[in-house]
Amino acid sequence: MLEMRKDIFADERDDDLREVGRPTQRQDILGHVTGTSAYYDDHHFANLLHLKVLRSPHPHARIRSIDDAAAARAPGVKRIIRGADVPVNLNTLLSLIQFGKDDEPSLATETVRYRGEPILAVVATSERAARQALELVRISYDPLPAVFDVEDALKPGAVSVNPVYPKNTFDYHRKYDHQKLRFGDVEAAFAKADMVFEERYQMSPIEHAPTETNGSIAVPDTNGRFTVYTSTQALFFSLDTSAKINAMPSNQLHFIGGTVGGGFGGKVDTLTEPLAILAARLTGAPVRYRLSRHEEMQFGSPRGAERIYIKDGVMRDGRIVARKVRAYFDSGAYTRLSSYAVVKCVAHIPGPYTIPNVHGDVYCVFTNRTPATAMRGFGVTALDFALECQMDKDAVAIGMDPLEFRVLNAYRDGDMKAHRRVAKNCALIECAQVAAERAHWPLRDEFRRMSSRKGGGEARAEAVADRTLKPAPPGAPRTPASSSQRAAYERPPADAKSPASPARDMPSPAAPPPSGSTHGVRRFSSIFGTRRR
Amino acid sequence: MARHRGRGVATINYPIGMNLGGDPSQALVHSNPTGKFTVSLSSIDLGQGMKSVTRQICAETLGVPIEDVYVDTADSDTGPHCMGSFASRGTHRVGNAVMAAAREARGVMMEAAAEELEVDPGDLETDGRGSIHVKGAPHRAISVRDVAIAAQFRQGKTISGRGIFLVPLSEVDPETGEMSPATCYAHACQIVDVEVDDETGDVTVLKMTSAYELGRAINPKLVEQQLVGGSWMGMSHALYETPEPYYPDAREGPRDFNEYLMPGPGDICPHDIIVLERPAADGPFGAKGPGEMCANPSLPAIANAIFNAVGVRIDELPITPERVLRALRARGRSVAPSRAR
Numbered sequence: 001m002l003e004m005r006k007d008i009f010a011d012e013r014d015d016d017l018r019e020v021g022r023p024t025q026r027q028d029i030l031g032h033v034t035g036t037s038a039y040y041d042d043h044h045f046a047n048l049l050h051l052k053v054l055r056s057p058h059p060h061a062r063i064r065s066i067d068d069a070a071a072a073r074a075p076g077v078k079r080i081i082r083g084a085d086v087p088v089n090l091n092t093l094l095s096l097i098q099f100g101k102d103d104e105p106s107l108a109t110e111t112v113r114y115r116g117e118p119i120l121a122v123v124a125t126s127e128r129a130a131r132q133a134l135e136l137v138r139i140s141y142d143p144l145p146a147v148f149d150v151e152d153a154l155k156p157g158a159v160s161v162n163p164v165y166p167k168n169t170f171d172y173h174r175k176y177d178h179q180k181l182r183f184g185d186v187e188a189a190f191a192k193a194d195m196v197f198e199e200r201y202q203m204s205p206i207e208h209a210p211t212e213t214n215g216s217i218a219v220p221d222t223n224g225r226f227t228v229y230t231s232t233q234a235l236f237f238s239l240d241t242s243a244k245i246n247a248m249p250s251n252q253l254h255f256i257g258g259t260v261g262g263g264f265g266g267k268v269d270t271l272t273e274p275l276a277i278l279a280a281r282l283t284g285a286p287v288r289y290r291l292s293r294h295e296e297m298q299f300g301s302p303r304g305a306e307r308i309y310i311k312d313g314v315m316r317d318g319r320i321v322a323r324k325v326r327a328y329f330d331s332g333a334y335t336r337l338s339s340y341a342v343v344k345c346v347a348h349i350p351g352p353y354t355i356p357n358v359h360g361d362v363y364c365v366f367t368n369r370t371p372a373t374a375m376r377g378f379g380v381t382a383l384d385f386a387l388e389c390q391m392d393k394d395a396v397a398i399g400m401d402p403l404e405f406r407v408l409n410a411y412r413d414g415d416m417k418a419h420r421r422v423a424k425n426c427a428l429i430e431c432a433q434v435a436a437e438r439a440h441w442p443l444r445d446e447f448r449r450m451s452s453r454k455g456g457g458e459a460r461a462e463a464v465a466d467r468t469l470k471p472a473p474p475g476a477p478r479t480p481a482s483s484s485q486r487a488a489y490e491r492p493p494a495d496a497k498s499p500a501s502p503a504r505d506m507p508s509p510a511a512p513p514p515s516g517s518t519h520g521v522r523r524f525s526s527i528f529g530t531r532r533r
Numbered sequence: 534m535a536r537h538r539g540r541g542v543a544t545i546n547y548p549i550g551m552n553l554g555g556d557p558s559q560a561l562v563h564s565n566p567t568g569k570f571t572v573s574l575s576s577i578d579l580g581q582g583m584k585s586v587t588r589q590i591c592a593e594t595l596g597v598p599i600e601d602v603y604v605d606t607a608d609s610d611t612g613p614h615c616m617g618s619f620a621s622r623g624t625h626r627v628g629n630a631v632m633a634a635a636r637e638a639r640g641v642m643m644e645a646a647a648e649e650l651e652v653d654p655g656d657l658e659t660d661g662r663g664s665i666h667v668k669g670a671p672h673r674a675i676s677v678r679d680v681a682i683a684a685q686f687r688q689g690k691t692i693s694g695r696g697i698f699l700v701p702l703s704e705v706d707p708e709t710g711e712m713s714p715a716t717c718y719a720h721a722c723q724i725v726d727v728e729v730d731d732e733t734g735d736v737t738v739l740k741m742t743s744a745y746e747l748g749r750a751i752n753p754k755l756v757e758q759q760l761v762g763g764s765w766m767g768m769s770h771a772l773y774e775t776p777e778p779y780y781p782d783a784r785e786g787p788r789d790f791n792e793y794l795m796p797g798p799g800d801i802c803p804h805d806i807i808v809l810e811r812p813a814a815d816g817p818f819g820a821k822g823p824g825e826m827c828a829n830p831s832l833p834a835i836a837n838a839i840f841n842a843v844g845v846r847i848d849e850l851p852i853t854p855e856r857v858l859r860a861l862r863a864r865g866r867s868v869a870p871s872r873a874r
Contacts, residue, residue: 002757002806004750009811013749013819018661019593020818023754026585027604028578059783097554115783149781173707181710202849204775207793234617235575235607258607263579264766268619294788302776330781340553343705347714352546360710369783374619376766376825380547381832388543388833389848392840402837403722406544420711427746427811431722432544434807439724439742441542452811 212261414457539842596659767831
């Protein structure tokens with residue numbers, strides 16, 4: 001049962017709306033419940049071809065030779081596609097926004113880096129014919145040692161997984177192997193804390209498990225265009241990725257999607273469209289490439305597993321005075337989106353609490369497993385698990401009620417957050433109060449009277465300078481913070497000259513204005529004209 | 534050997550949208566010749582209700598009935614750019630873009646109506662039922678249909694609007710992590726009651742009680758659908774799921790839904806849900822987004838409830854019966870719940 005508590009924050013809201021706030025029936029409900037909504041795979045074509053890929057049985061191996069002669073002669077086979085046939089075989093998803101280096105082949109050529117990595121594609125008149133042809137391909141491998149544990153991957157002498165990132169870590173700002181967060185002085189605070197706790201947490205990989213597996217159908221259209229029916233959850237992301245890999249102008253592709261059988265983050269990676277389009281170009285026929293349930297579960301990018309260490313300094317009166325987080329994100333063999341999950345994680349430390357001293361080091365680590373990708377709660381879910389278990393342990397150790405402990409430390413309007421922005425529009429305390437009341441969790445009066453809108457700011461608005469950081473000499477040029485993070489779809493700057501950004505030593509009271517020179521907004525002034533890398 | 538009850542809690546917040554590379558979405562709104570509106574998007578409806586949420590926002594902004602608005606999604610030839618349906622950004626980013634486009638279209642509609650009624654556009658208002666009239670004089674009215682016909686065939690006006698909403702790129706400082714990761718945050722507190730069998734290690738989730746703060750529930754039924762589904766996913770993450778059961782060992786994992794464990798209908802528990810609305814300054818009608826955040830509190834709340842029930846901490850997911858039994862055995866003494874709640 002859902003209850004709306006309109007009485008809370010009523011003074012911040014107009015409740016005189018006509019359509020917004022009503023439980024109107026979904027626009028698409030009739031189609032969904034009668035089975036007539038068209039998903040990508042509900043489009044039928046008489047001469048449809050089917051694409052299947054051959055996947056590596058080894059987590060790490062050199063490919064010595066590939067013999068596909070028998071497969072090419074097999075019944076129903078129209079075409080075999082190898083890495084050399086892919087116009088731009090090496091790609092990374094976030095190259096569209098200039099974040100990271102191209103590190104993942106559509107089809108592996110010399111080395112495979114995870115069990116299940118695609119090596120070769122067969123295009124045939126039926127899925128069965130394609131599968132049977134794959135059985136006839138002979139590949140000779142030299143197995144290589146593999147690394148699976150994120151901390152093992154960082155040890156000296158560890159197997160190097162991905163030659164683009166030979167030390168098994170993503171590059172941040174072209175100078176660090178992790179993203180840092182520094183706020184206050186955690187070591188000094190630990191020294192003064194009444195109690196210090198350090199704990200280790202391990203998130204598991206998770207499968208998105210959508211009802212509809214990843215897939216697409218590419219259909220040759222007139223005038224050299226291709227229509228692509230797709231299950232993507234990011235239409236232009238997939239279109240532009242496909243255009244890049246196929247070295248085609250983006251306006252030769254017409255993507256149609258929009259009714260998708262569940263995504264949860266697992267349909268951003270554009271796993272099928274580029275090869276389906278390539279196969280349609282090479283054969284002149286419509287081509288479908290859809291993942292089987294087995295492929296979806298084992299090779300269709302899971303939620304990345306994360307290992308998180310948290311060290312807290314707590315006072316007996318219930319205040320948390322320091323929190324230090326070290327986390328390792330298991331990206332698998334290639335980057336996909338884990339590099340950005342790290343940034344989201346760093347922004348989320350130390351959780352929704354006001355803590356004066358915070359320290360974070362978060363790594364994106366390469367291992368010989370299926371590349372991880374985005375999933376619901378991207379970069380945050382595992383950290384929330386770790387933080388909220390840690391909060392519980394802290395509370396038990398100092399003998400405080402776990403919910404009162406959270407309310408006491410909750411962030412409030414006006415507080416300075418660790419990423420140096422002032423908190424506003426907070427509501428953690430109110431959520432705790434309302435849930436406690438409903439569940440008959442006994443909160444004492446003083447905690448029932450607390451408010452996100454009162455008691456914040458002032459001393460809590462100050463960012464303590466981190467004494468472990470060397471201040472930049474006056475007038476020294478700042479390191480371009482955005483050297484590897486530029487505005488959407490932008491051309492790389494001719495010379496990486498940093499745009500103006502706020503000085504380091506101040507607590508910025510509000511989000512800075514958009515930096516004038518690099519911003520993508522002008523590049524989106526028309527509908528079709530300017531999507532260019 | 535016995536079953537032990539326990540209760541755990543978690544409080545969380547969640548950033549709405551992404552900031553990498555800037556985070557834009559666009560929308561186009563136009564009227565057909567008889568006053569029915571189409572919203573053109575390239576955004577995706579994953580089942581979360583994108584079409585319905587943007588439809589309500591558009592109807593509200595235009596001041597027309599919901600039946601007169603249809604949302605068309607995900608065609609790259611007709612829908613303008615959207616980053617995608619992820620990062621809990623749909624309601625906030627696309628909703629804002631649709632609002633901007635609808636506002637522009639409404640402006641033309643009101644001008645066209647004013648020309649027909651020979652009054653100032655500022656003196657007009659919509660009644661939300663398909664009619665436009667002079668404020669304070671409802672009899673001096675014209676239907677949206679007639680306005681559209683007039684605009685199209687007599688006045689030569691296009692009742693249409695373009696909208697974009699952009700959260701600009703925030704740089705991340707390499708040394709301090711200083712950044713603007715999001716413009717607003719949703720909030721949640723979840724209290725979970727569990728029962729733990731110390732003989733089998735089975736954990737049964739008995740009840741969830743949750744409060745979520747979402748800025749504005751554009752459609753409370755869709756919000757409820759998200760919150761119920763998200764809590765199920767959180768419970769599934771906490772107790773059941775993984776494609777790599779021996780992680781970081783990469784031995785073969787499940788291949789289908791017979792082998793990949795998730796809670797079935799019999800494992801679902803009653804869930805009391807309360808929604809709070811503290812509007813975000815830059816949200817469409819204050820809305821944030823319930824999408825991702827609602828799965829997150831269940832993982833730790835369940836782990837904390839297990840501790841409360843049987844006194845062991847399991848810091849590795851998923852919390853399978855095997856892990857519960859191993860933890861109980863490692864502790865090596867009889868169960869003494871830490872604290873009654």
